[in-house]
Amino acid sequence: QYRERSEQTIKQFDKRFDQLQEELNACKNLNEKLTTYIRELEQTNDDLERSKRTLLDSLSTFETQLNRALEQNALLENELDEKQQLTETVQRLRDETRDLREELDVLHKTNTEKALSATNTSTKGTPIVNSSRMKSILSEAAASGATPVHDSTLRQGLANGHYKAPSSLHGHINGISTPSTPKPPSLSSATDFTRIVVPGSPSSSTEQQL
Secondary structure, three states: OHHHHHHHHHHHHHHHHHHHHHHHHHHHHHHHHHHHHHHHHHHHHHHHHHHHHHHHHHHHHHHHHHHHHHHHHHHHHHHHHHHHHHHHHHHHHHHHHHHHHHHHHHHHHHHHHHHHHHHHHHHOOOOEOOHHHHHHHHHHHHHOOOOOOOHHHHHHHHHHOOOEOOHHHHHHHOOOOOOOOOOOOOHHHHHHHHHHHOOOOHHHHHHHHO
16 A cells, blocks of 8 residues: 555656646746847847937937028028018119119200200301311412411311301302402501691691601
8 A cells, every 4th residue: 555655646746747847848938938028128129229319319400400491591581581672772773763864865955955056056147167168268368368367277166166267258258259348547547648638737737846
C-alpha cells in the first residue's frame, strides 16, 4: 500500500511539475512577448518624440514664415496705397499740365496775333526797302544826288525786316524817280537877298559900316 501511495504521490508530483513547467514556459514566452512589445513601444515612443520635435521645428519655421508673409503683405498694402495715391497725383498733374498747355497755346496765339497786328500797324505807311533792289536803290540815290545811305545800315535794316527808308529815297523805292525837294534858303542867304533887294535901306548902310 505504501508503495502504491508513493507511486501515486510521485505521479501527482510529476503531473504537477509538468503543469508548472508548462506554466513556466508560458510565462517565459509571455515575458519575451511583453519584452518585445515594450521595446516596440519604446521605439515607437522615440519615433513619436522625434516626430514631435520635427513638428515643433516645422511649426516654428511656419510661424516665422507666416510672420514674414504678414509683414510683406502689410508692406505691399502700404505700397499699393502709395501707388494709388501716386496714380491719382500723376493723373491730377497730367490734367493740370494739359490745362496749362492749353492756356500756353492760347496765350501764344494771342501774343502772336498781337505781335502780327502791331507789326502790320507799324509797317502800314512806312516804306520798306526790298532786299532784291538794294544795290539799284543805292546806285539810283547816288546818281540823283540824294543823301547817301550806308550799305551796312541798309543791310541791318533789311535783316531786321523793318528798315525805314529816308524821305529822299521814297521816289526810288516806289520805282518812280521824283525830283528832290529843294532845300529852303538859309538865314544867311535870306539876309544877303535882303541886302541886294533893298540897297538903300538903313540896315544896309549899317551893315556896310559893320
